[in-house]
Amino acid sequence: MDGSLASIGAGLGQTSYAQGIRDAFQYLLSTHSNCFAIGQGLWSPWYVGATMDDLDKEFGKDRVIDTPVSELACTGAALGASLCGYRPVVIHPRMDFMLMATDQIVNQAAKWAHMLGGRTSPAITIRAIINRGGEQGAQHSQALHAWFAHIPGLRVVMPATAADARDLLIASVMCDEPVLYIDNRWLYERSDHLGDITELRLEDQGPRVLRKGDDITLVGSGYATWLCEQAADELATQGVSAEVVDLRVINPIDHGLVIASVTRTGRILAVDDGWQNCGLAGEILAAVAEAIEPSSFKSRPSRLTLPDAPAPTSKPLEALYYPTVADVVTRALSVMR
Numbered sequence: 001m002d003g004s005l006a007s008i009g010a011g012l013g014q015t016s017y018a019q020g021i022r023d024a025f026q027y028l029l030s031t032h033s034n035c036f037a038i039g040q041g042l043w044s045p046w047y048v049g050a051t052m053d054d055l056d057k058e059f060g061k062d063r064v065i066d067t068p069v070s071e072l073a074c075t076g077a078a079l080g081a082s083l084c085g086y087r088p089v090v091i092h093p094r095m096d097f098m099l100m101a102t103d104q105i106v107n108q109a110a111k112w113a114h115m116l117g118g119r120t121s122p123a124i125t126i127r128a129i130i131n132r133g134g135e136q137g138a139q140h141s142q143a144l145h146a147w148f149a150h151i152p153g154l155r156v157v158m159p160a161t162a163a164d165a166r167d168l169l170i171a172s173v174m175c176d177e178p179v180l181y182i183d184n185r186w187l188y189e190r191s192d193h194l195g196d197i198t199e200l201r202l203e204d205q206g207p208r209v210l211r212k213g214d215d216i217t218l219v220g221s222g223y224a225t226w227l228c229e230q231a232a233d234e235l236a237t238q239g240v241s242a243e244v245v246d247l248r249v250i251n252p253i254d255h256g257l258v259i260a261s262v263t264r265t266g267r268i269l270a271v272d273d274g275w276q277n278c279g280l281a282g283e284i285l286a287a288v289a290e291a292i293e294p295s296s297f298k299s300r301p302s303r304l305t306l307p308d309a310p311a312p313t314s315k316p317l318e319a320l321y322y323p324t325v326a327d328v329v330t331r332a333l334s335v336m337r
Contacts, residue, residue, distance in 0.1 A: 018188035020166035039091030075101035109178035110153035138310035160225035213243035231328035255287035266298035
């Protein structure tokens with residue numbers, strides 16, 4: 001790696017989650033000539049925040065391609081390119097409208113390696129942005145990760161930290177299988193010290209314990225993990241030692257670390273910023289319940305999710321609709337009792 005690339009994300013000071021994503025793109029476009037980005041609004045921070053600022057100026061508009069408004073067309077073009085040796089990243093500024101490309105993602109990208117005997121596999125990364133709040137309403141505010149994690153053949157990644165926002169994006173693009181990488185705009189200002197870039201194998205990535213604790217296990221992914229971390233800080237002031245497990249990759253999902261944690265703490269609260277019915281939180285609790293003897297639980301497993309209703313278009317109602325750190329703390333204390 002030359003000196004200019006070594007300085008990308010070199011860990012001097014704080015790096016935000018959004019900057020981590022941009023650093024990943026800068027690294028990929030600099031070091032891999034077969035990588036390109038394609039999608040709507042890539043030249044505009046209104047669409048993608050600060051995650052791609054000026055990359056079109058640095059690498060050219062033939063590698064950072066802003067497309068017309070057709071989720072189906074840009075995903076199909078990227079999928080075809082991936083079968084010709086490219087490693088495209090197709091960006092959907094709102095996950096909600098990515099549903100227009102569900103056929104390419106679910107019926108094509110996720111299936112081809114299996115249908116063709118493993119002789120080819122689309123090395124495509126689909127970046128889906130969760131873009132909620134601000135009174136945007138039900139059609140602009142959905143986190144649909146549980147839908148896509150249900151699909152065999154499609155890897156699903158949900159970074160919660162600035163380091164993972166950068167490193168898991170690079171790992172996703174370098175993976176030879178189709179990957180859905182989901183980032184959340186509510187995390188964009190979160191920051192941390194980042195080290196130099198090292199390419200990770202996505203196949204080796206799984207859950208991590210972000211905070212050790214003895215009394216209760218808090219489990220999340222993406223923004224829900226950040227809620228758990230902040231709740232653990234507050235719980236510590238009340239004498240409760242909470243362990244925080246970040247899933248990071250939700251398909252294929254590795255439950256081993258969560259099971260080991262709950263075996264020790266005897267309590268679990270699964271937090272998810274999706275809905276409860278057939279959701280990720282329920283999957284976590286089911287895996288734990290199947291693996292641990294009932295007598296080992298000190299209290300019943302619990303989950304905290306969105307209410308069973310579409311997102312409201314009202315600031316006061318949004319404040320009631322989305323789980324907060326205080327909600328996680330309250331539910332965790334209830335589990336402790």
